[in-house]
Amino acid sequence: MRIILAITGASGVQYGLRLGEQLLAAGHTLTLLVSPAGFAVLKAEAGFDWSGTEQEVSTRLRAYFQVPEERLRYYSEDNLLAPVASGSSAADAMVVCPCSMGSLARIACGISGNLLERSADVMLKERRPLVLVPRETPLSEIHLENMLKLARMGARIVPAMPAFYHAPETVTEMIDFVVGKVLESLGIGHRLYRPWNPEVR
Numbered sequence: 001m002r003i004i005l006a007i008t009g010a011s012g013v014q015y016g017l018r019l020g021e022q023l024l025a026a027g028h029t030l031t032l033l034v035s036p037a038g039f040a041v042l043k044a045e046a047g048f049d050w051s052g053t054e055q056e057v058s059t060r061l062r063a064y065f066q067v068p069e070e071r072l073r074y075y076s077e078d079n080l081l082a083p084v085a086s087g088s089s090a091a092d093a094m095v096v097c098p099c100s101m102g103s104l105a106r107i108a109c110g111i112s113g114n115l116l117e118r119s120a121d122v123m124l125k126e127r128r129p130l131v132l133v134p135r136e137t138p139l140s141e142i143h144l145e146n147m148l149k150l151a152r153m154g155a156r157i158v159p160a161m162p163a164f165y166h167a168p169e170t171v172t173e174m175i176d177f178v179v180g181k182v183l184e185s186l187g188i189g190h191r192l193y194r195p196w197n198p199e200v201r
Contacts, residue, residue: 003030005030008099010041010135015178018176029070029071030073077115078115086122090122094128095131098135099135107132161178166194176192177193
């Protein structure tokens, strides 16, 4: 699959990084989109200063994920000529992980002010899978209404809510639960956590 992975300015950038690792490991091709606030959170939460020109960011991302150019492409937010901005060359699916409430609101309203928002708009109009991973608490009525609006349009809302029935012992295992749920929403198999089974303790 050709999948767009977008990282916005919500806290929880490790969800997006881990998801990217799993998608690439499963053989999929990624287009990475990062909002300006997403770059700030990458630096604050992961220590990665990846801002720069489109070529500079592309080089850093490929080095981090250890994949060649044909497996991973990065486009800056103002590059509305990128292939993913057009329905005629749309990706197979898109995930916004983590998804800020600002990005979610603009997607819900069809505001294609940058490449990330336009790409999500393309997913909706072409009826292709769009998965949003909101990371915010508490949620206001506006947040909930925007999520409901997008769910009714066909988007999948997968909140970053780790579960504990699989007895996670590390932060990575908690991250993997959410990433596993995103993969399931895309129809991609995984072995990141043990499925719920009341007979297994």
